[in-house]
Amino acid sequence: MPHDLPDHPHAHLPPDPALRVKALETILTAKGLVDPAALEEIIDTYQNRIGPQNGARVVARAWRDPAFKAALLADADPVLAELGYYGRQGEHMVVVENTPQRHNMIVCTLCSCYPWPLLGIPPGWYKSDAYRARAVREPRKVLAEFGVALPPETAVRVWDSTAEVRYLVLPMRPKGTEGLDEAALAALVSRDSMIGTALPAAPGQAQP
Amino acid sequence: MTRVHDMGGRFGDGPVRPEAADAPVFAQxxxxxxxxxxxxxxxxxxxxxxxxxxxxxxxxxxxxxxxxxxxxxxxxxxxxxxxxxxxxxxxxxxxxxxxxxxxxxxxxxxxxxxxxxxxGGPAARDGGPAPRFSPGQAVRTRRPAENVLMPGGHTRLPRYAAGACGQILRLHGSHVLPDSNAHGLGEAPEPLYAVRFAASQLWAHPEHPDDEVVLDLWQSYLEPL
CATH class of the missing domain: 1.10.472.20 (Nitrile hydratase, beta subunit)
Known part of the structure; x- marks a missing residue:
């Protein structure tokens, strides 16, 4: 595979990004290499069907069911497969549990690796240079920018997703949620709490 | 040495700006x-x-x-x-x-x-070399953080973790080696490990003495200590 070229072919496409994508799509469609209906299907999948509600359901179940939680933490893939959460960018999942002693936080410093089947497409901030650069060096300052302050007895463990393993944080169950069913618990679990940049909402609080 | 994407630990990027939880999946x-x-x-x-x-x-x-x-x-x-x-x-x-x-x-x-x-595209493979390290074992990462098969080639060892001493946390199994697979040199699967590093191994001014960073690293990126 060639790797450094004197001139990058992409420079032939129009400078405006929307036109650039459109131009490439038009060329590919004309040659039968891309089916516009397949593009719509991909967009619809990630826009409307796969998202953080999947991960929230897993977290809520783990909070309610100790055997499920133990299996999930020991070997997540078969447990998630049973719920239908597998596939692209979630082929090898590891779930890491927050405790009073340890807070987990996920980043990908080299690109933007993220557990798509459980959380969908990553938010803009996750893909930003600021998050990628700083999460590993000063996670507590980054957490403060999300409004999270950890007590000094809690250590931070940052997971840099450098391989095809994808990580999901299992946040601590909020107090006062003893009687809640799975759906009510899932409603407390924000996307960011499963990345480790937020804590789950307390009952009656809006999700951060 | 390295490329522009390898930005972990870099200074100067300013604050992270979280967007609302209900922001659209695709902004445009x-x-x-x-x-x-x-x-x-x-x-x-x-x-x-x-x-x-x-x-x-x-x-x-x-x-x-x-x-x-x-x-x-x-x-x-x-x-x-x-x-x-x-x-x-x-x-x-x-x-x-x-x-x-x-x-x-x-x-x-x-x-x-x-x-x-x-x-999807599972990266786990049967075969490849046997695991050389076990959980708890002390290891050091390659330095410099460069692809040894291809000058300027793809690697997944970030610069900030080059030459750092850490401990094997877990074995993920045998995974395709990106340093080889990115260059048409075959999948060359190797044992892949989660390796934990004390923040003080990586940064001159760690925020907290107990903080850690974990990276997924292939066996050939590591040597025993």
């Missing part, structure tokens, strides 16, 4: 199109995920820094399509032909999207 319509076109082209089978990552990393540092996220994707995709001979530069200039392409039979169809996404 073309973001979704860029993602979909990239995935659909991947299904043509002319490259693997490591080649595709390396194509983004090979954007010039100026382009990489200037481009927004999906602009990087589209630029790298255009480059890859030309490099692999799927399209010509004339095609990108709008001077190509509109005849059916030899690969058209492989184009991803709408009814196959769900199955293709569900299949």
């Amino acid at each position: 319509d073309w973001h979704g199109r860029a993602l979909a076109v990239t995935l659909a082209c991947g299904a043509l089978g002319q490259w693997n995920i490591d080649v595709s990552r390396h194509a983004r990393e090979r954007l010039s540092p100026g382009d990489y820094s200037r481009f927004s996220y999906y602009e990087k994707w589209i630029a790298a995709l255009a480059d890859l399509l030309v490099e692999t001979g799927v399209l010509s530069e004339a095609d990108l200039q709008g001077k190509g032909t509109a005849e059916l392409h030899a690969l058209a039979g492989r184009a991803l169809q709408a009814q196959d999207v769900a199955a293709a996404l569900a299949r």
Whole structure:
């Protein structure tokens, strides 16, 4: 595979990004290499069907069911497969549990690796240079920018997703949620709490 | 030495700006199109995920820094399509032909999207060398953090973790080696480990004495201590 070229072919496409994508799509469609209906299907999948509600359901179940939680933490893939959460960018999942002693936080410093089947497409901030650069060096300052302050007895463990393993944080169950069913618990679990940049909402609080 | 994408630990980027939980998945319509076109082209089978990552990393540092996220994707995709001979530069200039392409039979169809996404691209493989390290063992990472098979090639050892001492946390099994797979040198699977490093191993001014960073690292990136 060639790797450094004197001139990058992409420079032939129009400078405006929307036109650039459109131009490439038009060329590919004309040659039968891309089916516009397949593009719509991909967009619809990630826009409307796969998202953080999947991960929230897993977290809520783990909070309610100790055997499920133990299996999930020991070997997540078969447990998630049973719920239908597998596939692209979630082929090898590891779930890491927050405790009073340890807070987990996920980043990908080299690109933007993220557990798509459980959380969908990553938010803009996750893909930003600021998050990628700083999460590993000063996670507590980054957490403060999300409004999270950890007590000094809690250590931070940052997971840099450098391989095809994808990580999901299992946040601590909020107090006062003893009687809640799975759906009510899932409603407390924000996307960011499963990345480790937020804590789950307390009952009656809006999700951060 | 390294490339522009390898930014872990870098100073000067300013605050992280979280967006609202209900912000749209694709901030602009073309973001979704860029993602979909990239995935659909991947299904043509002319490259693997490591080649595709390396194509983004090979954007010039100026382009990489200037481009927004999906602009990087589209630029790298255009480059890859030309490099692999799927399209010509004339095609990108709008001077190509509109005849059916030899690969058209492989184009991803709408009814196959769900199955293709569900299949994904598992990186675990049977075989490869036996694990050399076990959980708890002390290791040191390669320094400099460079691809040893290909000058300037793709690697997943970030610069900030080069030459650092850590401890094996867990073995993930044998996984395709990106340093090889990104360059057509075969999958060369190796044991992959989660390795934990004290923040004080990586940074001159760690925020807290107990903080750690964990990276997934291949066996050939590591040596015993």
